[in-house]
Amino acid sequence: MSFDDWYRQDRLPHIYCAGCGNGTIINCTLAAVDQMGWKKDDTVFVSGIGCSSRAPGYIVTDSLHTTHGRAIAFATGVKLANPDLHVIVFTGDGDLAAIGGNHFIHGCRRNIDLTVVCMNNQIYGMTGGQGSPTTPKGCLSSTTPAGCAEMPFDLCELAIAAGANYVSRWTSYHVKELEKAVKVGLETPGFSFIEALVQCPTAFGRRNKFRQVADHVEYLRAHSLLKAKSDRLLAEGKPIPEDMFVVGELARRNRPALGVKP
């Protein structure tokens, strides 16, 4: 059995643009779910609104496509009503960080037994490339034509500070590592947050000098700094380069979780 069995074959091909990284993240998540050996009847996928949130529509299990930003709120309800279910949430950066920010931090605070996979494409892709809370400083979007002047949100730091049990960040280049991270997140009781940076060739890439899909993937590869290396740099007192982001397992702890069957 492979992750391909979890797709609704009659719904494919999906509507994502050519080269969109969301498909890769769904592959990795489903590969991890497949390794867990769960039954399709016991697994629920929940999502909000956005490009990434169309994902549960292509998955053969029960799925909820909910209102904008409220994916974690709906997932909390599903999990608390029936703790036997395995609930996985797909969200995007606009969904999770902008309109659903409060649901996110309170999900982390309550430490509900959910696995949240955030496909962070650093822009609102579906509505025409508006700047999102995670758009890096200086990047162009349709609402920031002179370059984004604001500092971006670091979602992983937010999740750690709010109290999530497992936090990790990978990109769409690191497929095997992402698969392992999602698997650890599924095994961990309590709130697991996995941020996956993805390329968006249509809305982000064409405004920011990534004409080819591979250029953006190469950028993500070259600007990701492994956790071990950033720790080493910090220990040596050297500065971490400004434009790089830390990837790897950022937090794993054992705080008491809500919604876990005793």
Add this chain to the structure above:
Amino acid sequence: MKLAIDETRCKGCNLCTKVCPYKIFKEGKKPNRRGIVVPELDRPERCTNCRLQHLYGRTLCGVCQLTCPDQAIDWIEEKPYELKKVAIEY
């Protein structure tokens, strides 16, 4: 097992040409009926997964299948082994 690209799903992003360690995927030249340039396979029998998947009982490399955003890459069963002349690279 045989490596195959599903032409009805591929959208021609050419990400597979970047990830394969054997460089089996090559950028295509001709657009197909839907106007999409599907990558070509260069001697796909070199793929590790094609040869050894049954022996090991698990997917060995599989990075192209995981990376493909359109779920177009798959391994299909083929007829029992036929002898074929293969040039060995040194």
